[in-house]
Amino acid sequence: MNDAPDLSRGPSTHGAGVAAAVNAGAPCRPAAAWLAGAAALLAVLAVAFATGKFPVAPADLLRALVARLSGSESGLPEAVETVIWNIRLPRVAAGVVVGAVLAAAGAAYQGMFRNPLVSPDILGVSAGAGLGATLGIYLGLPLIFVQVVAFGGGIIAVAIVYRLASLVRRHDPVLVLVLAGVALGALLGAGISLVKILSDPYTQLPTITFWLLGGLNQVISRDLATTAPAMLAGLLPMALLRWRINLLGLADEEAAALGVDVGRLRLVLVTAATLSTAAAVSLAGIVGWVGLVVPHVARLLVGPDFTRLLPASLMLGAGFLVATDTLARTIAPIELPLGILTAVVGAPFFLWLLARTGRPA
């Protein structure tokens, strides 16, 4: 689970001067609102745990939980135990971490690139991971290597983008970075399409398609154990540098005048976001929309100050993805791809929120 920083702390702790400047007019939320948010997240997790294709009675769920906590035997059939601990627990946990990580990376990127249309895959991490996974499936690699290649592909893609952008010195570095990311992303996307057309349409192509649509249905605890450390490691710098990230919203010269090494801060953030996003994508495939829109929703709720935006994004991202995944596995007789559902659920919700908060009070 995410131990979101600043949950209990009020809005005006350290860095308050700058934060208040960036943050003029943002709604001021008391600690009670955070507690309500945390309670809502817990409720979503509880519902996610209690629903699924395999019928588990709430009483059995409680019994299994009590037995696990007290270390005694639950006396439940093995299938029920397996469903609760080996299937739902990793799946819900993966939803929490992936959602939190994508939303946090999106929030950091939107602040850093001073652009509301930016998502964590702007520098090509999803396209790189997608090409890696697609190639892995095409070459018939075992699943674990497909995951490794996807992770590596994401990291390498961003490294190339960053290196290319640093070679261009005559333009605004942020703009160059984004444009290089868009260009390489398009190139890698073409690579994915090429591999798709070369792959066997009866065996490999469906696997590739399902991978690219994203999903948590295949997550087992081993996958989580290998990817969660990378995801959390990426979150750490964001949490530690949370108030400095606010300064990246200023022009580079102004931020530098305030004593920030803008280039280095940007590199640290790109590395952190890439590490966590690549790990998230290698685990869940390409799940769009979370990193783009959850930060906006968070901003509508708590304002643009990153010290509050980060924990809000973490919680909302986790809640949103777990809720969407619960829908993905329950609303239809078949499992719906997560990447499709995040858009179908997220877009109308976002528009509704936009219309509602835009209205004069």
Next chain:
Amino acid sequence: MKRRDLLRALAIAPWLALVPAGARAKAGVGSTIAAAYGTLPPPQAIRRVFAAGAPASVLLSVLAPEKLIGWPFKVSEEARAWLAPVVRALPQVGRLAGRGSTASNEALLQMKPDVILDVGTVDATYLSAMQRVAEQTGLPCLLVQGRMADHPAQLREVGRLLGVAARGERLAAWAEETLALAERARNEVPPGARPRVYYGRGGDGLETGLDGSINMEAIEIAGGRNVAAESGRGGLTKVSPEQILAWDPEVIVTQDREFARGVLADPLWRPVAAVRARRVHLAPSLPFGWLDGPPGVNRLVGVRWLIERLHPGRAGGEAALQTAARDFYRLFYGMEPDGAGLSAMIGGPA
């Protein structure tokens, strides 16, 4: 009003152009020939045939291997070892599949085929795409229905059109015998008593086919009940392990070695009835899949295998299965399988 009529006319015009040509398509009753565009040359004049897709190339390679120009898909080295010498070395020449084509019309003309053959589930999009190819290249196109029940008629009719009627007849007889064996199994085992089967695809085994999916045909025909049919009709889908535990299939079949190797030891799958009873079966996939991939006549041998795996003894036992498989490879692929290799590939009952 006038402007709207004009717009409507403009929108319809391209479709009207299709109609007169479409009228040339002929489909006889009970025939597997779905359509033919252009004039087919007489059988003895057909020397080179371009297979538009994988099922068509398999059909050609078993009926008239010397007429196949090349493979529309990548045939692995491993698979080539199980093919007759005459088709083993053929190059990959691309496929025709509308926008998904990897063979261009120009490349097609350069290969100078006498006819283009396509086999598969034929719908209007497919028909019009092939019609366009026929119009652009001037090459005759033959479209054949490719469901499993069609295989005997398909082998017979295409054999006749290609001038290999006797060979087509022999292969069709084998196919008929196999389908009859399957029908007997279905007749003797009432629907309620048929084993509930999960077909796991992909390395994690979490892809499967819904009711009516062409990938699941062999299972239904061999007298198994597809557990995923409970989720409705459709094609391939992804499922969660939780869903599989809820279905609790009695038998698991797969064509994926990675999945088959891992599933028996995986704690996640341990509660599943099929795993507890160790009824997890890996279908051979060389040179082509026994269950699907591609969905062509290559699946006929898989039907025998499935009958024996789902209803032990009903296909005559393990020895009879071995013999049938050897006959199939000899008759269809024109190669003499090495006995040890074949039995290693088929594997035991569990």
